[in-house]
Amino acid sequence: MTFPQLTVLFFILVATSGVLGWRRIRVPHVAGGPRPRSRAVYHGVYNALWCALPMLLVVFAWLAVEPWIIQPLVLNELALSGVDPQQINAFRFLEIRNIAEGVLPSEFVEQPVLHAVERYQELRRVSGFSLTLLFISAGVAGLFLGYRRIGHLFPAREKVELFVRGFLLVSSSIAILTTISIVLALAFETLRFFQHVPLSEFLFGLKWSPQIAIRADQVGSSGAFGAVPLFTGTLLIAFIAMVVAVPVGLFSAIYLAEYARPAVRHVLKPLLEILAGIPTVVYGFFAALTVAPMIVELGAGIGLEASSESALAAGLVMGIMIIPFISSLSDDVINAVPYSLRDGSLAMGATRSETIRKVILPAALPGIAGALLLAVSRAIGETMIVVMAAGLAANLTANPLESVTTVTTQIVTILVGDQEFDSPKTLAAFALGLTLFFVTLTLNFIALHIVRHYREQYD
Amino acid sequence: MLQLDPKKLRKRAWAERRFRLYGIMALIFAGSVLMLLVSTIVSSGHSAFFTTELDLEIELDPETMGISAPYTKDSLMQGSYYTTIKKGLYRLFPEVTGRGERRELVKILSPGAELELRKYLIENPGAIGKRITLEVPVSSDFDQLYKGNLPRTGKHTRLSQAQMAWFDTLVADGRIRYNFNPGFLLGADSRYPELAGIGGAVAGSFHALLVCFLLSFPLGIAAAVYLEEFARDTRLTRIIEANINNLAAVPSVIFGLLGLAVMLNFFGLPRGTPLVGGMVLALMTLPTIIISCRSSLRAVSPGIRQGALAMGASPIQVTFHQVLPAAMPGTLTGTIIGLAQALGETAPLLMIGMVAFIANVPATPLDSAAALPVQIYLWAESAERGFVEKTAAAIMVIMTFLILMNLIAVIIRSKTQTKVE
Numbered sequence: 072m073t074f075p076q077l078t079v080l081f082f083i084l085v086a087t088s089g090v091l092g093w094r095r096i097r098v099p100h101v102a103g104g105p106r107p108r109s110r111a112v113y114h115g116v117y118n119a120l121w122c123a124l125p126m127l128l129v130v131f132a133w134l135a136v137e138p139w140i141i142q143p144l145v146l147n148e149l150a151l152s153g154v155d156p157q158q159i160n161a162f163r164f165l166e167i168r169n170i171a172e173g174v175l176p177s178e179f180v181e182q183p184v185l186h187a188v189e190r191y192q193e194l195r196r197v198s199g200f201s202l203t204l205l206f207i208s209a210g211v212a213g214l215f216l217g218y219r220r221i222g223h224l225f226p227a228r229e230k231v232e233l234f235v236r237g238f239l240l241v242s243s244s245i246a247i248l249t250t251i252s253i254v255l256a257l258a259f260e261t262l263r264f265f266q267h268v269p270l271s272e273f274l275f276g277l278k279w280s281p282q283i284a285i286r287a288d289q290v291g292s293s294g295a296f297g298a299v300p301l302f303t304g305t306l307l308i309a310f311i312a313m314v315v316a317v318p319v320g321l322f323s324a325i326y327l328a329e330y331a332r333p334a335v336r337h338v339l340k341p342l343l344e345i346l347a348g349i350p351t352v353v354y355g356f357f358a359a360l361t362v363a364p365m366i367v368e369l370g371a372g373i374g375l376e377a378s379s380e381s382a383l384a385a386g387l388v389m390g391i392m393i394i395p396f397i398s399s400l401s402d403d404v405i406n407a408v409p410y411s412l413r414d415g416s417l418a419m420g421a422t423r424s425e426t427i428r429k430v431i432l433p434a435a436l437p438g439i440a441g442a443l444l445l446a447v448s449r450a451i452g453e454t455m456i457v458v459m460a461a462g463l464a465a466n467l468t469a470n471p472l473e474s475v476t477t478v479t480t481q482i483v484t485i486l487v488g489d490q491e492f493d494s495p496k497t498l499a500a501f502a503l504g505l506t507l508f509f510v511t512l513t514l515n516f517i518a519l520h521i522v523r524h525y526r527e528q529y530d
Numbered sequence: 531m532l533q534l535d536p537k538k539l540r541k542r543a544w545a546e547r548r549f550r551l552y553g554i555m556a557l558i559f560a561g562s563v564l565m566l567l568v569s570t571i572v573s574s575g576h577s578a579f580f581t582t583e584l585d586l587e588i589e590l591d592p593e594t595m596g597i598s599a600p601y602t603k604d605s606l607m608q609g610s611y612y613t614t615i616k617k618g619l620y621r622l623f624p625e626v627t628g629r630g631e632r633r634e635l636v637k638i639l640s641p642g643a644e645l646e647l648r649k650y651l652i653e654n655p656g657a658i659g660k661r662i663t664l665e666v667p668v669s670s671d672f673d674q675l676y677k678g679n680l681p682r683t684g685k686h687t688r689l690s691q692a693q694m695a696w697f698d699t700l701v702a703d704g705r706i707r708y709n710f711n712p713g714f715l716l717g718a719d720s721r722y723p724e725l726a727g728i729g730g731a732v733a734g735s736f737h738a739l740l741v742c743f744l745l746s747f748p749l750g751i752a753a754a755v756y757l758e759e760f761a762r763d764t765r766l767t768r769i770i771e772a773n774i775n776n777l778a779a780v781p782s783v784i785f786g787l788l789g790l791a792v793m794l795n796f797f798g799l800p801r802g803t804p805l806v807g808g809m810v811l812a813l814m815t816l817p818t819i820i821i822s823c824r825s826s827l828r829a830v831s832p833g834i835r836q837g838a839l840a841m842g843a844s845p846i847q848v849t850f851h852q853v854l855p856a857a858m859p860g861t862l863t864g865t866i867i868g869l870a871q872a873l874g875e876t877a878p879l880l881m882i883g884m885v886a887f888i889a890n891v892p893a894t895p896l897d898s899a900a901a902l903p904v905q906i907y908l909w910a911e912s913a914e915r916g917f918v919e920k921t922a923a924a925i926m927v928i929m930t931f932l933i934l935m936n937l938i939a940v941i942i943r944s945k946t947q948t949k950v951e
Contacts, residue, residue, distance in 0.1 A: 138798055232846040239760060242752035246773040246820075249813050253784060256791035319556045326553025339557060346564055348932055350874025352903045353571070353925050356910045360918070361570050391563050398560075422542055424549035445779065452781025454877040455903075459910060479783050479877070486790060486881045504787040508780065515779040 077130075077206065084210040085123045091214070092118025092221055099223075109227035117227045120234060121217025125209035133202050141194050148190040152183035167191055257508060260501035267495040268296045273502060275299060279465035279476075281485060281496040296499055298506070300465035304382065304475030308457060309450035311386025311471055312393055316446060319390075320397030321439070327398070328405040329427055340402075347395035355459030358388035363460060370472055377472040380462035386471065389456050397446050404438030404525070405431060437525040444518035448511040454479040478503050571929075574679075575922025581711035581724060582673040583665040584638070584700060588618040588647065590658050601655035609651075611644045615666065622705070623696060634693055638700075640667040642725045665707055670723040670916035672697055676706060679919065688915070714923065718891050719900065719908075723916025726909070728924050730891045734804050734884065734899030735873060741808025741895050742815055742872050747865055749812075750819030751854070754861075757820070758827040759849050778817035785810050786881030794882060802883035804895040810878045815868040822864020826857035859946035866939040870932050876903040902928045 093115030096107045107114075142164050149159050170180060171191045180188070221227060265273070276297015323343065327336050363384035370377035377383070408431050416426040432439070462474030463484060485500040592598060594617070597609040616636050620626070626635050643666035650664055651657070667673075671688050674680040675697065681687055682694060689697075700706050717727025753774075761767040789810040793799045799806050830853050838848040879885075879901050885908065892899035900908065902924065909921040 134797070228844070232844060235846055235850075236756075236760060239752045239756035242749045243754075243756040243761070243770050243820075245749060245753065245816065246770055246777055249777060249788070249816075250773050252792050253780070253788050256788055256796075257784075260791060318552075319559055322553045322556035323560060326550070326557060330550055330553055342564065343560060346560065348870065348874075348936065349567070350876065350903055350928065350932070352874070352876040352906050352910075353567075353929070356906065356921055356925060357567050357570060359910065360574070361566070391560075394560050422546045424546045425542070427549070448779060449781075452783065454781065454783045455907065458877070459907065479781065482783050482787070483877060483880055486786070487885055501787060501791070504784055508784050511779065511781055511784075512776060515776055519775060 077203070080207070081123070081126055081210070084126065084207075084214065085119050088122035088210075088214040088217065089115040089119035091218060092116075095218065095221060096223065096227075105223055107223045108225065109229075113227040113231050114221045114225070116231050117221060118214065118217040120231070121220075122210050122214040125213040126206055129202070129205050129209045133198075133205070137198055141191065141198065144194060145187050145191045148187045149183055152186055154183050171195070253508065257501050257505040260498050261505045264495060264498035264502045267498065272296055273298050273499075277467055279481070281481070281499050294496060296495065298478075298503065300467040301476060301478045301481055301503070303467060303469070304461070304465070305451055305477040305479075307382050307469060307471065307475055308386045308389060308461060308477060309447060311383060312389035312450045313443070313447060315387055315390025316393040316397050317443065320394045320446075321401055323394070324398040324401035324405060325427055328402050329423060329431070340399075343395045343398055346391065347399070349392075351392065351453060351455040352459070354388050354392050355455045355457075358384050358456055358460035362388055366472070375472060378462065378474040380460065380474040381472050382461060382475045383471040385457050385460040388460060389450055389453055392453070392456065393446050393450060396449060397442055400442035400445065401435070401439050404435045404442060404522075407438065408434045437521050441518040441521035441525065444514050444521070448514035448518070451514075452479065452507060452511050454483060458483050478507050482507075571922045571925050574919055575924075575926050577677045577679070578714055578919040578923030579711055580677075580708055581713070582668050582676045583707045583709055584643075584668050585663055585705045585707060586615065586618045586643075586666050587621065587661060587663050588614055589661050590614070590651070592658055597658075601651070601658060603652050606648060606652050606655070609648065611647045611651075615639060615643050615647060622700070626696075631692070634690060635696060637693065638668050638672050638697060640669040640673075640724050641722055642667040645725075665709070667724050668697075668706075670914065673724050674916055674919075676701070676708070677919070680915065714920070715927075716891075718889050719887060719905065720889060721887075723914050723920055726917070726920055728902065728905055728920075728927060730888055731900045731902045731905035731924070732927070733891050733893075734807075734888075734904075735902040737804035737892065737895040737899065738807040738811060738879070738884075738901055739869055739873060741805055742811040743865070743869060745809060745812035746815040746819055746868070750816050750865070751823050751861060753816070754820045754823035754827060755849055755854065758824045759853065760845070774817050774820055777813075778821070782814065782875055782877045783881070785814050786878035788813070789878055789882040800896060800898075802886050802898045804884070804892065804897075804899050804901070806882050807879050807884050807901060808895065810882060811872040811875060814875065814878070815865075815872050818868035818871065819861070819865050822867070823857065823861040826860025826864075827853060829860065830856045859942050863939045863943045866935050866942075870935040870939075873928065873931060873935070874903055876901075876907055879904050880907065902931075 093111045095118075096109075096114045097111035145167055146159050146164060149163065150156060167184060167187050168191065170176075170184070171188045273296055276295065277299050278295040278297045279300050281294045281296060323339075327339060331339065363379055363381065366381055366384050366387075367377045367379055412430055412434055413426060416430040417423070421429065457477045457480045461477055461480055463476055463480065464474055465476050465481075466473055468475060482500045482503050485496060591614065594614050595609045595611055597605055616632075616639070619636060619639060620632065623635060626632055646666045647664060650662075668676075671680060672693075675682070675689065675694065680689070697706075713725065714727045715732075716729040717725070718730030719728075720726040753770075757767065757770065761770075789806060793806050793809060794801050799809075834852050834856060835848055838852045839845075843851065884899065884901055884904050886898055886900070887908075888898055888900055906921055906924045906928065909917040909924065
């Protein structure tokens with residue numbers, strides 16, 4: 072059966088089960104029987120759960136197990152037809168699967184592979200048939216087991232509520248599961264990367280050119296995986312971004328929090344928030360279409376040669392993107408400074424700007440520092456602006472008019488399009504990802520810690 | 531007696547004014563950048579909503595078109611219409627006879643002209659054998675020339691002087707029409723800028739957001755309800771909270787890596803589909819929904835809880851029958867804002883393969899598709915000049931969606947605020 076058919080069947084079975092459970096309590100009660108311990112609807116839900124959960128379990132178990140059974144059987148077929156065992160691998164299986172599903176054309180395929188394709192299709196048919204059988208029997212068995220348990224004295228509501236509580240707990244642990252799977256996936260692929268490339272080369276190497284030969288016997292197939300140019304490029308662009316964003320963001324926040332009348336504030340704050348809501352791909356387009364040519368022209372005007380993919384263009388636009396981030400975080404922090412401090416200073420005869428500079432900002436400093444750290448982490452992790460406006464050449468330079476590349480740019484360029492799973496080039500993206508994850512995680516952790524600590528000071 | 535030095539006072543007053551000015555300048559800077567951005571996009575994008583078309587008289591000779599009766603849809607799909615259309619254009623320029631010249635001349639026509647004629651014939655099979663006038667699209671370079679986006683002189687000129695002269699004749703004869711282009715909003719991507727549309731990308735984004743909503747909304751609410759209403763302050767609870775805060779700040783590429791390594795390579799889900807895209811986006815939206823739902827749950831008056839408990843409701847009943855409905859407006863606001871962010875996400879979708887060139891509008895979340903921001907990226911990277919206006923126009927469309935979503939969120943928020951008061 073196809074997936075939509077199974078879905079329909081699922082809902083029919085679950086609905087039947089629910090109605091049966093509901094009627095079992097509902098009907099005798101209307102006829103004047105003893106009052107049931109739980110309302111009929113809970114019995115319905117209880118019975119429906121008994122039917123639904125086994126079916127879901129069967130489907131997920133099947134999804135998880137099926138490839139592990141089919142893959143060796145299909146590859147075995149290849150080996151039996153006399154294909155060189157050296158060439159039998161997971162990649163080969165993907166090819167077979169794609170041919171069988173019509174993604175790849177089957178015209179130019181050799182005979183042994185065609186056999187394997189047929190075997191694959193046959194196995195899929197068998198597997199699909201047994202899944203349907205198992206699926207239906209699990210649902211029906213669950214239905215009857217649940218139906219036998221319910222009765223007038225059965226605490227259906229308590230059971231259902233227990234299940235709901237369990238579901239709530241599981242849902243909230245998805246955050247942990249996500250983090251764990253990020254770390255595991257990145258760490259696993261990174262370890263494989265370091266089997267090809269030594270850690271010291273990755274961390275301290277000065278040359279990055281991940282080109283790997285398409286054929287294994289091609290000359291010059293080894294790439295260079297020194298990530299230092301990527302780190303410096305990332306930091307250069309993030310630095311330029313912060314140079315733009317910090318003064319503008321901070322002064323906007325100060326003006327909005329301390330000077331602006333409420334009416335002005337109500338107009339200007341949403342305007343800044345528009346900047347925050349613009350997708351980064353739009354900023355990337357803006358950087359490439361408008362800002363980069365502008366910089367090239369300006370540079371030519373004063374006799375400097377700027378690259379059309381200069382770090383300056385990407386950094387400037389990234390700074391603009393971060394302005395609202397800094398201003399809204401600092402705005403919160405400045406507003407959290409107690410009014411007694413402000414009033415005290417003003418009462419002593421200090422001007423507003425003196426109060427801000429000498430009283431409010433020092434008091435708000437930890438919070439602002441936290442906000443800036445969050446902004447740096449954001450700049451380092453920002454992807455689309457640098458993918459579209461920064462270059463691909465890994466230059467080790469501090470000149471903002473030259474083209475540099477960043478960690479995120481490399482991750483995206485390596486992984487967009489078709490890739491070979493085991494080549495160091497692909498794995499390098501995961502090593503870069505793990506580095507990025509840990510750097511941003513550390514920055515966020517420190518920043519949140521500072522902000523929380525600061526908040527407690529004044530609460 | 532307090533001594534005030536007038537010089538010092540003046541200096542302080544100036545410092546005060548200067549400081550204030552810095553703030554105003556910062557805001558003006560941010561505002562003018564926003565204006566520059568918006569005006570760049572609108573000025574280069576508005577023309578993509580229109581298309582340049584040529585009034586062409588066409589002799590519908592079945593032999594030239596390679597079709598024979600009966601003229602059903604299937605048989606008409608088999609026909610080749612290029613020669614017929616070319617002949618229509620040659621008739622307008624009888625003085626152009628050389629083969630090389632004619633080859634230059636037909637570059638005025640877009641490949642979409644054939645499709646246009648085929649569509650016309652399928653709708654009006656009775657016209658075969660007659661001479662009709664049809665509006666057919668011109669190719670991208672001439673479209674751009676007419677819109678004034680292509681320079682007539684200098685090194686960026688892509689057209690020859692003769693080609694421009696022919697086109698100017700057509701304009702002078704009143705044969706060039708400047709029409710609204712519904713194909714841009716409804717059609718799928720194309721290799722030819724004048725035929726490319728964002729309909730496919732909008733459908734892909736819609737499917738991805740649907741999957742994202744179906745996953746993240748129930749899970750986010752469940753997680754928030756657990757943390758706010760049932761969890762005791764244990765170590766596990768604190769770890770979960772820290773995790774949610776951290777996930778909200780993890781760069782989006784990392785989620786792309788997760789989708790690639792776990793969902794595609796480990797679980798073998800179909801590559802490049804809105805299903806997987808929606809799943810990755812759901813993980814990114816989850817923290818936003820959880821955080822907003824928690825704060826709205828916290829804002830529900832304790833009287834409601836205590837009243838329901840006093841009536842004998844169980845804690846689960848109190849939560850799901852009373853507290854959660856009261857917290858729903860705030861949660862919905864947060865959800866819409868989260869979905870708006872998800873709509874703009876590009877990098878993770880690129881990495882799970884939603885970048886393939888898809889020339890049809892996807893029907894289900896299981897069909898390969900592009901998404902709106904990915905389409906913007908693809909067009910922006912394209913070398914063809916005609917795609918610049920398409921990119922800017924696609925940005926106008928995505929921004930319209932974002933503004934609409936945020937407006938809905940603002941309306942929900944303001945409505946419920948008045949109710950509470």
